Amino acid sequence: MRRTLGLTCLFLSTAIFLYAADGAWLHRISHADHDRTSPFGNDPAQLQNAAAAGAQLFQNNCAKCHGSDAMGKYSRPPIISERIAHASDGDLFWLLTNGNPWKGMPPWMMLPAKQRWQLVAYIRSLNLNTPDSSSTSQEKPQ
Amino acid sequence: MPLCLQRSFIARNLWLALLQVLLMGASRLLAQEPPYFVTYSDVLEEPGNLEIATQNIYSTPKDANPFYGQTVELEYGVTGWWTTEFYLQGQTTTHDSTIFTGFRIENRFRPLRSTHWVNPVLYVEYEDINQADKSFLEITGNHVIADQQIANALLRQDVERSIEAKLILSSYFQGINFSENFIAEKNVSNEPWEFGYALGASRSLANGASPRVCRFCRQNFSAGGEVFGGLGTRYTFGFAGTSIYAGPTIAYSTLRNLTITAGPEFGVNDNSARVLWRLKASYEFNQVRDLFRRSR
Numbered sequence: 216m217r218r219t220l221g222l223t224c225l226f227l228s229t230a231i232f233l234y235a236a237d238g239a240w241l242h243r244i245s246h247a248d249h250d251r252t253s254p255f256g257n258d259p260a261q262l263q264n265a266a267a268a269g270a271q272l273f274q275n276n277c278a279k280c281h282g283s284d285a286m287g288k289y290s291r292p293p294i295i296s297e298r299i300a301h302a303s304d305g306d307l308f309w310l311l312t313n314g315n316p317w318k319g320m321p322p323w324m325m326l327p328a329k330q331r332w333q334l335v336a337y338i339r340s341l342n343l344n345t346p347d348s349s350s351t352s353q354e355k356p357q
Numbered sequence: 358m359p360l361c362l363q364r365s366f367i368a369r370n371l372w373l374a375l376l377q378v379l380l381m382g383a384s385r386l387l388a389q390e391p392p393y394f395v396t397y398s399d400v401l402e403e404p405g406n407l408e409i410a411t412q413n414i415y416s417t418p419k420d421a422n423p424f425y426g427q428t429v430e431l432e433y434g435v436t437g438w439w440t441t442e443f444y445l446q447g448q449t450t451t452h453d454s455t456i457f458t459g460f461r462i463e464n465r466f467r468p469l470r471s472t473h474w475v476n477p478v479l480y481v482e483y484e485d486i487n488q489a490d491k492s493f494l495e496i497t498g499n500h501v502i503a504d505q506q507i508a509n510a511l512l513r514q515d516v517e518r519s520i521e522a523k524l525i526l527s528s529y530f531q532g533i534n535f536s537e538n539f540i541a542e543k544n545v546s547n548e549p550w551e552f553g554y555a556l557g558a559s560r561s562l563a564n565g566a567s568p569r570v571c572r573f574c575r576q577n578f579s580a581g582g583e584v585f586g587g588l589g590t591r592y593t594f595g596f597a598g599t600s601i602y603a604g605p606t607i608a609y610s611t612l613r614n615l616t617i618t619a620g621p622e623f624g625v626n627d628n629s630a631r632v633l634w635r636l637k638a639s640y641e642f643n644q645v646r647d648l649f650r651r652s653r
Contacts, residue, residue, distance in 0.1 A: 243471070267568030275612070276389070279643035280403075289650055313471040316437030319404045322472050325389035327532035329565040330576070 236292035236318070241302065244309045251305035253332050262336050269337025272330055276323070285341055291319070294338055300345035307335045391534045392608030392618045394635050395495055395585045396557030398536040399476040399527035401467055402434035405646045410639035414493055418630035421505040424450040426491040430639075438467040448491040454509045459486030459516070461494075465525070472529075480523035480538075488512040493622075493633055496587040497521075497542045498551030499598045501628040519544045533560040534581070540588075549592055555585035559606070572612060580607045583622075600629035614641045 255261040274283060280291040287293035299307070311331045314322030323331055391398045394412065402408055410430040417423040426448040434440050444461040463482035489512035491505065504512075521542040528535045540553040559581020567574045583606060587599030606620035618637040624630050 264568055265565075268566040271568065271570060272566050280405075288644075289647060314437065315470070316401075316467055317470045319437045321401070321403050321437055323389070324472055324476075324529050325391065325398075325400055325534065325561070327561055327564045330561075330563075333566055 235290070238298045240310055240315045240318075240320075241298075241306060244306055248309045249303055249305045251303075251308055253304045253308075253335060254329070255332065255336055262340075265333045265336035266340040267337075268330075269333040269335070269340075272326070272334050273337055276326070277334075285338075295341050295345060297345060299338060300342040304335050304339065307338055308332060311335070390616070391536065391557065391559040392579050392581050392606040392620075393536070393555075393557045393559065393583050394606065394618065394620070394622070394637060395493070395538075396536050396555040396583045397465070397478065397480065397523065397525045397538055398534055398557070399467065399478050399525065401438070401440040401465060401478070402432050404434040404437045405644045406434050407642040407645045408432040408639050409642070410637055412492070412494070412637045413635065414491065415634045416491075416630045416632065418502045418505055421502065422451045422453055424448055424491050424505065426493065428492045428494065433645075438470075440465045444492075444494070446486065446490055446492045446494075448489065448509075450491075450505075450509055456489055456509050456513055458490040458492070458513070459484065461486065463521075474528055476527045478525035478527070480521075480525055482521040482523075483519075484521060485516065485518050488515040488517065493602075493635075495540055495553055495555065496585055496600055496602075497540055497553035498587050498590050499593060500587045500600050501598070502600060502624070502630045503628075505630075517544055518546070532564060533558055538585075549590040551590050552588035552594065553586065554588055555583060557581060557583035570612070577610050577612075578607065580605070582606060584625075586625075598628065601625040602629055602633060604633075606635075614643070615639070616641075 253262075253265075255265045273285070277294075278285075280288060281294050282288045285294040308331055310320070311323045311326070311334055314320045316322065323334075326334075390400050408430070410432070412428040412430065414426040415423070426446070429445045430442060432440060432442045442461075442463045442465075444463075445457075446459055446461075447455065447457045449455040461482055461484040463480060466479045468477060468479060488504075489509045519542050521540065523541075524539045526537045534557075536557045538555040540555070542551045542553070544551075559579055561576060562578040562580060563575035566576045571577075582604060584601070584603040586596070586601035589595050589597070589599055601624070602622040603625055604620050604622035606618060608616055608618040610616045616639050618635075618639075620635055622633040622635060624632065
C-alpha cells in the first residue's frame, strides 16, 4: 500500500515538475504578435534605460525561478540561450503577457505593458553576445 | 476580560503578527497580486511559492460589541494553473470572548493556457466554520450585522459545513485589473443555496519601473477598490436583506517578500457595519519546493 502510494506520488510529481523547456510556446504566437516591436524603438539611450529598469524587475520577479544570473535553475530554463536570442521582441512580450502556465511559467499581466517591455529590453541586452543574435526580429520558427 | 485588557490584547496580536512576518527571510520579490481583501483575480500563486498571510479586521458595529477578526492563510502554487489554500480563523469580541471559528480549504484552477479579454478561474472550497466567524472573507446569503449582537457562546454552537464555488473573471484594460467573482455556497446539510458577489479594480501606481534599486518607488505600490456583498438565497435572491461593503485599498510591496495591504471598507446599507478596518500582511517563501530537490 505504502509502495503504491509512494510510486503514485513519484509519478505525479514527475509528471508535474520534470519536463524540459522545448520552446513549443513559440509556435503558439500569431504573426501579428511576433512582429510587434518595442515602444523604445532602436534608440540606444532609451533601450539602455529600459534594460536597466528591466534588470530591477527581473531581480524582483524572475530571478527566484530563472536565477539571478538568468542561467536557469532546476527545470526552469536559462534566459540567455540561442532560442531566446532568436526570438523576436514580440515573441518575448507575448510570453510575458500570456505566460506558459501549463508548463510552470506564470503570466505577468499584473505588470503594466511598459514594465513588460522593459523586461524584454533587459532579456534582449542579456542575449547580445549569444551566437546568431544579430537581429531583434527574426523569422518566426515554423 | 476587562475592556482595556482586551484592547491591548488585540493591539499586541496585531503587532506580533506584523513583526513575525517582518522578521522572516530577506530575498527580493514584489508580489504581483492585486490589492484585494475579498475579490479574487486571475493571478494565482507562482508555482512552487508558499505564501503565509495574516488578515486582520477590526470593526465597531452599531448596537454590537467591537470585534477583531484574524485569519491566517497558507497559499501554495502547486502548478502554474492550480493554487491551493488553507485558512484558520478566529476572533475576539470585546465584553465577550476570543474563539477559534473554523477553517477553509480552497483550490483555484486556471483552465485556459493563454491570456484573453476575460480570464476565468474556477474556485472550489470546503469550509467548516461556526456562525461566530467575523472574518468577512466573503458575504453570502442574507448576512446582516445585527446578527453580531448574539453572544459568541451561542453563535459558535452553530457550525456550518459547506461547499462553495466561485467563478472568477479577470480582465486588464490600460494596466487596470478588473475582477468579478460570483459565489454560490451550499451547506452540506439541508439549507438552500446562498449567493454572493465581489468586484474589484486596481492598478500599479507606475507604468514603467525605475532603473534604480528603490524601496519606495511607485512601482512598489498598487491601489484600487472593491465592492462585495450577499445576494440572498435561492428563495430570497437579490440585494435586499443582506449587507454590502465598498472601499479603497492600497498595497505596498517591500523588497523583502512582504506585502502589506490596508484599507477601510464602508457599509453601504443598514444591514452592514459602518466600517471594517482591514490590514493584511503576506510573506512569500520563494520556490520552497527547491528545498526538496537534490541537485541543480
